[in-house]
Amino acid sequence: MNTLLKGQVAVVTGAGSGIGAAVAVALADAGATVVVNHPNVPAPAEEVVGKIKSNGGTAIALGADVSKEDEVIGMFRDIVAQFGTVDILVANAGLQRDSPFIKMSLADWQFVLNVNLTGQFLCAREATREFLRRGPDSSRSVATGKIICMSSVHQVIPWAGHCNYATSKGGIKLFMESIAQELAPHKIRVNAIGPGAIKTPINRVAWETPAAEAALRTLIPYDRVGVPEDIAKAAVWLASDESDYVTGTTLFVDGGMTLYPGFATGG
Ligand code: NAD
Secondary structure (H helix, E strand, O other): OOOOOOOOEEEEOOOOOHHHHHHHHHHHHOOOEEEEEEOOOHHHHHHHHHHHHHOOOEEEEEEOOOOOHHHHHHHHHHHHHHHOOOOEEEEOOOOOOOOOHHHOOHHHHHHHHHHHHHHHHHHHHHHHHHHHHHOOOOOOOOOOEEEEEEOOHHHOOOOOOOHHHHHHHHHHHHHHHHHHHHHHHHOEEEEEEEEOOEOOHHHHHHOOOHHHHHHHHOOOOOOOOEOHHHHHHHHHHHHOHHHOOOOOOEEEEOOOHHHOHHHOOOO
8 A cells, every 4th residue: 555646536437347457456466445446247346346455445437338428427426425526546447349441340349439438538538527516636736637548559559450440549549649638738637548458458469378468578678567556557657647748658568569679679
């Protein structure tokens, strides 16, 4: 336990598993009251809440499909009714529906864009409305609010067979930068985290056998696959006043995956 986020309220979307679960636990360990959002599948999110409580923290699980405007608005209304306000949003929910480009259905294209990109728009907009309604309060944080967008190395690395996913992450980059520019005068900081390969359910096939993990490590100069806690530590820092002069930035947490490892031996 530390006190970096003491007295603040954080919402983490898609926090019933993987990176979101680790971020929720770490924010609570830093003193925040955490809303563990899930897509109306409560059991895994309740487990995360149980873990936070057993660590001595405070959390609740709240269902809302981040791609549905009415559900997102309802979730923020509930949070403000229960906790008074919101200080931190980690817009983390995301998924993949992979296929070669020429076989990709419009439904799979739209589904991924709706959750990964429109979901971040809807959650960031409602969080920002609440930050502005509450206004500055230096007893909570130097900033009036903090938004962290979970992006990916695929906001810069093209990804054949995953054009819907890579497009959603490329979109997050300019969405994040545009609202960071717009909201900075209001003392609202907006940043992104670009995870590399992190062991979670989303990419299980890429690391669950020794052969798959060895192949994956060839893309990672630091030569290990990441774990959700690697991302959680970065999220705590970006949510805290320790990063108060940081806005509009993507922090890649990727063991060097974005360093063009194919050029490591001279290209
Ligand atoms: P994950 O599948 O464990 O987590 C995704 C979470 O989002 C799940 O808990 C899921 O229930 C939730 N979710 C899906 N649709 C939702 C919706 N409509 N509303 C609310 N929640 C919804 O995978 P993860 O790796 O932890 O992914 C978390 C984020 O990290 C994603 O945005 C993903 O793109 C990003 N990311 C992951 C990696 C990686 O290597 N694992 C790398 C880069 C980026």
